[in-house]
Amino acid sequence: MDTIFALATAPGRAAIAVLRLSGPGSREMLAGLCGRLPTPRQASLRRLRDAKGAVLDEALVLWLPGPASYTGEDSAELHLHGGAAVVEGVGAALVALGARPAEAGEFTRRAVLNGRMDLTAAEGVIDLIEAETATQRRQALRLAGGGLAALSASWSDRLADLLARQEALIEFEDEGLPGALEREVAAGIEALAGEMAARLAGDVGGERVREGLSIAILGPPNAGKSSLLNALVGREAAIVSARAGTTRDVVEVRMVLAGLPVVLADTAGLREAADEVEAEGVRRALGRGEEADLVLALLPCDAPPDPATLALLARRPCLVVASKADFGGAGSGGMPAGGLAVSARTGAGMDELRRALEAEVARLAPGAGETLLARPRHRAAIRDALGWLAEASKAPLPELRADALREALRALGRLTGRVGAEEILDRVFAEFCIGK
Numbered sequence: 343m344d345t346i347f348a349l350a351t352a353p354g355r356a357a358i359a360v361l362r363l364s365g366p367g368s369r370e371m372l373a374g375l376c377g378r379l380p381t382p383r384q385a386s387l388r389r390l391r392d393a394k395g396a397v398l399d400e401a402l403v404l405w406l407p408g409p410a411s412y413t414g415e416d417s418a419e420l421h422l423h424g425g426a427a428v429v430e431g432v433g434a435a436l437v438a439l440g441a442r443p444a445e446a447g448e449f450t451r452r453a454v455l456n457g458r459m460d461l462t463a464a465e466g467v468i469d470l471i472e473a474e475t476a477t478q479r480r481q482a483l484r485l486a487g488g489g490l491a492a493l494s495a496s497w498s499d500r501l502a503d504l505l506a507r508q509e510a511l512i513e514f515e516d517e518g519l520p521g522a523l524e525r526e527v528a529a530g531i532e533a534l535a536g537e538m539a540a541r542l543a544g545d546v547g548g549e550r551v552r553e554g555l556s557i558a559i560l561g562p563p564n565a566g567k568s569s570l571l572n573a574l575v576g577r578e579a580a581i582v583s584a585r586a587g588t589t590r591d592v593v594e595v596r597m598v599l600a601g602l603p604v605v606l607a608d609t610a611g612l613r614e615a616a617d618e619v620e621a622e623g624v625r626r627a628l629g630r631g632e633e634a635d636l637v638l639a640l641l642p643c644d645a646p647p648d649p650a651t652l653a654l655l656a657r658r659p660c661l662v663v664a665s666k667a668d669f670g671g672a673g674s675g676g677m678p679a680g681g682l683a684v685s686a687r688t689g690a691g692m693d694e695l696r697r698a699l700e701a702e703v704a705r706l707a708p709g710a711g712e713t714l715l716a717r718p719r720h721r722a723a724i725r726d727a728l729g730w731l732a733e734a735s736k737a738p739l740p741e742l743r744a745d746a747l748r749e750a751l752r753a754l755g756r757l758t759g760r761v762g763a764e765e766i767l768d769r770v771f772a773e774f775c776i777g778k
């Protein structure tokens with residue numbers, strides 16, 4: 343096993359830079375850098391020297407002998423002065439001592455291989471690094487804290503128990519074991535399948551929390567789409583003008599709604615375009631409307647209802663809003679009376695609109711932050727296991743039932759990384775940054 347090192351903090355000008363070292367050579371390399379080893383897990387201030395004895399930095403050093411370390415191996419941390427030349431120099435000294443730069447996610451990968459955490463907890467770690475909102479952080483912490491690992495382990499335990507009994511049934515088939523055991527196994531499979539199905543049905547929204555939502559503002563030209571986007575984000579992100587057909591490109595801004603990161607997109611007004619450029623803009627607008635999680639449809643109070651916008655409303659999850667409400671109440675633009683009416687000019691209805699958007703986001707990501715299934719991979723693995731349980735239930739022979747139970751167990755093993763197809767690990771750790 344190689345000894346690896348990496349900058350664990352962001353590169354660039356900084357107060358301190360943390361270099362992390364892990365692997366069997368850590369003890370010797372650390373001693374090589376700073377003389378005698380510090381007391382384990384105690385911060386010590388040491389002068390770091392290269393092979394020739396030249397001082398590289400004065401650093402706070404942590405000696406973290408395995409297995410009680412993040413990776414489970416002998417590890418160390420060097421809290422350096424945060425300068426590019428300092429990091430460079432200490433890195434070069436470590437290479438001279440036999441270490442190599444770590445690959446993205448390699449420390450956490452080792453933690454998984456050494457049984458310090460399972461694959462879903464490792465995914466929680468990366469989600470924690472990428473979390474931009476408190477809701478995302480809560481979800482990531484549940485995962486990193488082993489929430490899904492524990493659930494999967496309890497299911498695996500029960501499956502292993504059912505499999506053992508099924509194997510006993512096969513072994514003692516000729517001795518006429520009581521049918522009671524067979525009924526017990528069948529009931530156990532039923533119960534487990536029921537729980538998995540309930541988890542799949544009830545644990546929704548986690549993927550949306552992780553990835554964030556996309557909302558597209560659509561409507562006829564001059565409806566005030568760009569003005570509304572600017573009012574929602576509080577800055578002049580998109581060009582506004584009295585001329586219809588001002589916006590052509592999709593203009594994206596990021597904001598947080600109901601604890602979720604949202605990309606809000608302003609689009610070209612929908613109409614028979616006057617020229618090629620506008621036509622492309624309208625195509626892009628419609629495309630964005632099709633892929634958005636929510637369409638914010640604007641029907642201006644000063645114009646008749648627009649057929650292209652209405653057609654989109656019929657197909658996509660929509661929040662319909664009457665814009666330019668200062669021109670008259672909701673209703674004049676084809677809005678039902680009592681609908682949401684806003685004026686980007688006066689600010690009327692903007693608070694209500696924000697609340698309505700938050701309610702839509704909350705509806706699209708229910709249970710936000712309280713879920714365990716954060717990735718399509720999680721859902722797919724459980725669906726897989728459930729499929730094998732269904733096979734087991736209807737298996738005509740005891741051996742086939744045992745085979746199906748074994749496959750269900752393997753599906754859960756892939757979820758936690760215990761059944762280790764190398765490519766699953768590669769895919770998960772490709773998302774990581776270097777140093778984690």
Ligand SMILES: Nc1nc2c(c(=O)[nH]1)N(C=O)[C@@H](CNc1ccc(C(=O)N[C@@H](CCC(=O)O)C(=O)O)cc1)CN2
Nearest residue numbers: 350360362383404406409410411412413414419467778
């Ligand atoms: N300086 C520093 N800060 C950090 C980390 C780190 O590795 N170094 N972490 C890393 O991502 C996170 C904290 N997570 C960690 C999880 C486990 C262990 C660890 O070594 N655990 C051992 C020993 C615990 C102890 O000292 O009592 C264990 O649980 O056996 C360290 C950090 C965030 N902050």
Ligand SMILES: Nc1nc2c(ncn2[C@@H]2O[C@H](COP(=O)(O)OP(=O)(O)OP(=O)(O)O)[C@@H](O)[C@H]2O)c(=O)[nH]1
Nearest residue numbers: 563564565566567568569583587588589611686687
């Ligand atoms: N009275 C009134 N005028 C508004 C309101 N919102 C926007 N306008 C005006 O309506 C005109 C068009 O506004 P934009 O925000 O550019 O409209 P748009 O929907 O983005 O238009 P396109 O990009 O051309 O599709 C501008 O002159 C705005 O000042 C409003 O709430 N009330």
Ligand SMILES: [Mg+2]
Nearest residue numbers: 567568588589
């Ligand atoms: Mg516009």
